[in-house]
Amino acid sequence: MPLPAFLLVSMRQAHHQLTVFSSQGRSLYEFTRELRDWVSSTDIQVGMLTVFIQHTSASLLIQENADPTVRADLERFLARLVPDGDPIFQHRQEGPDDMSAHVRTALTQIYLVIPVVGGAPVLGTWQGVFLYEHRYEPQRRKVLLHLIGE
Amino acid sequence: MPLPAFLLVSMRQAHHQLTVFSSQGRSLYEFTRELRDWVSSTDIQVGMLTVFIQHTSASLLIQENADPTVRADLERFLARLVPDGDPIFQHRQEGPDDMSAHVRTALTQIYLVIPVVGGAPVLGTWQGVFLYEHRYEPQRRKVLLHLIGE
Amino acid sequence: MPLPAFLLVSMRQAHHQLTVFSSQGRSLYEFTRELRDWVSSTDIQVGMLTVFIQHTSASLLIQENADPTVRADLERFLARLVPDGDPIFQHRQEGPDDMSAHVRTALTQIYLVIPVVGGAPVLGTWQGVFLYEHRYEPQRRKVLLHLIGE
Numbered sequence: 001m002p003l004p005a006f007l008l009v010s011m012r013q014a015h016h017q018l019t020v021f022s023s024q025g026r027s028l029y030e031f032t033r034e035l036r037d038w039v040s041s042t043d044i045q046v047g048m049l050t051v052f053i054q055h056t057s058a059s060l061l062i063q064e065n066a067d068p069t070v071r072a073d074l075e076r077f078l079a080r081l082v083p084d085g086d087p088i089f090q091h092r093q094e095g096p097d098d099m100s101a102h103v104r105t106a107l108t109q110i111y112l113v114i115p116v117v118g119g120a121p122v123l124g125t126w127q128g129v130f131l132y133e134h135r136y137e138p139q140r141r142k143v144l145l146h147l148i149g150e
Numbered sequence: 151m152p153l154p155a156f157l158l159v160s161m162r163q164a165h166h167q168l169t170v171f172s173s174q175g176r177s178l179y180e181f182t183r184e185l186r187d188w189v190s191s192t193d194i195q196v197g198m199l200t201v202f203i204q205h206t207s208a209s210l211l212i213q214e215n216a217d218p219t220v221r222a223d224l225e226r227f228l229a230r231l232v233p234d235g236d237p238i239f240q241h242r243q244e245g246p247d248d249m250s251a252h253v254r255t256a257l258t259q260i261y262l263v264i265p266v267v268g269g270a271p272v273l274g275t276w277q278g279v280f281l282y283e284h285r286y287e288p289q290r291r292k293v294l295l296h297l298i299g300e
Numbered sequence: 301m302p303l304p305a306f307l308l309v310s311m312r313q314a315h316h317q318l319t320v321f322s323s324q325g326r327s328l329y330e331f332t333r334e335l336r337d338w339v340s341s342t343d344i345q346v347g348m349l350t351v352f353i354q355h356t357s358a359s360l361l362i363q364e365n366a367d368p369t370v371r372a373d374l375e376r377f378l379a380r381l382v383p384d385g386d387p388i389f390q391h392r393q394e395g396p397d398d399m400s401a402h403v404r405t406a407l408t409q410i411y412l413v414i415p416v417v418g419g420a421p422v423l424g425t426w427q428g429v430f431l432y433e434h435r436y437e438p439q440r441r442k443v444l445l446h447l448i449g450e
Contacts, residue, residue, distance in 0.1 A: 012311075047298070050348055053424075061256060089376075091373050102363065113202070126205075276355075
């Protein structure tokens with residue numbers, strides 16, 4: 001008895017490179033909508049989504065997206081915790097925000113993993129997905145999206 | 151020559167929503183056993199397990215589970231690093247533990263990824279899986295489990 | 301009409317246990333080459349790679365691998381942020397680096413997730429994969445690699 005064809009080809013993968021332009025320099029840039037749109041375009045209903053940033057001076061973060069003061073407070077906290085131009089830093093070729101950007105990245109994340117159910121990432125009501133630019137100057141950041149599922 | 155049927159359907163997924171009640175408020179709550187039990191119930195032997203918390207003021211953490219002083223010390227460290235009611239915080243609608251909970255979450259993780267081998271997460275001898283509640287009051291926290299494998 | 305056989309068996313998994321010897325004690329140890337070699341050996345072209353360390357006093361980190369002062373600066377920063385032998389720590393059976401190693405691990409990561417495209421992890425130009433040993437003494441650290449893809 002032949003098995004239905006969809007069993008044979010059901011599990012599959014998709015990947016896509018997204019560019020996020022951090023136009024204002026150091027700040028948080030939400031790209032939840034771009035992420036949802038891409039997941040939706042793959043037609044994968046259930047799976048596992050990975051978001052990976054190919055840099056070491058910018059982070060990915062899932063945070064509260066309703067009240068912008070959360071991001072402002074987080075930035076103030078990190079600016080105090082990891083002082084730009086800290087005299088203990090020797091790596092400063094690209095300015096006072098060079099090494100602090102690496103440390104901020106080490107203390108946060110450069111990849112996110114989010115289950116997909118019902119064709120969408122299972123983000124909670126208040127969760128948004130952000131690129132956190134740690135350099136002062138605007139940058140074009142490459143973010144790789146990968147989804148495996150069916 | 152027909153291929154054996156198990157090849158056709160071997161790779162599959164399972165997902166489940168777990169609720170963890172942080173009954174004592176700010177503290178670490180181990181749910182390693184619930185996680186192992188659910189993985190075991192799926193009958194998936196080899197795969198990749200994702201644990202994702204749908205909130206921005208509680209974390210997931212894999213830590214030493216033998217000596218409870220590790221968790222007490224970690225809490226003392228974070229309480230000093232991220233002071234509740236810090237005057238630099240403007241987001242304080244829900245009290246002095248509101249913004250500090252967001253910062254603690256940003257500095258830790260809201261998802262875990264653990265390979266599964268032999269029908270169980272490959273945790274080391276001393277590794278336990280915890281929900282880290284950062285708010286003072288008890289909360290019901292939604293944790294999504296996702297497993298892909300065969 | 302029969303479907304081609306490669307559809308039936310294309311999605312698959314591989315896993316491997318790697319041992320990283322932190323021969324100089326507290327420091328960062330790059331193992332990007334070992335990781336690339338293992339991915340290459342699986343013949344999986346597109347997939348999702350998980351790297352998981354089965355310990356709670358050493359981390360995994362993706363960081364700048366060109367200039368060694370980045371790692372030295374990161375270590376100086378963490379040594380100041382999480383003082384060894386901090387009087388607030390009660391868990392000190394194994395010495396002043398015992399609890400600080402757990403805190404450093406909580407503030408960084410014990411697993412990495414990296415998409416694989418073209419038979420290789422999609423690391424950026426300056427990204428290297430490191431084991432971050434937080435104990436003073438050399439240790440043999442078990443790192444589990446898992447790859448799912450096709």
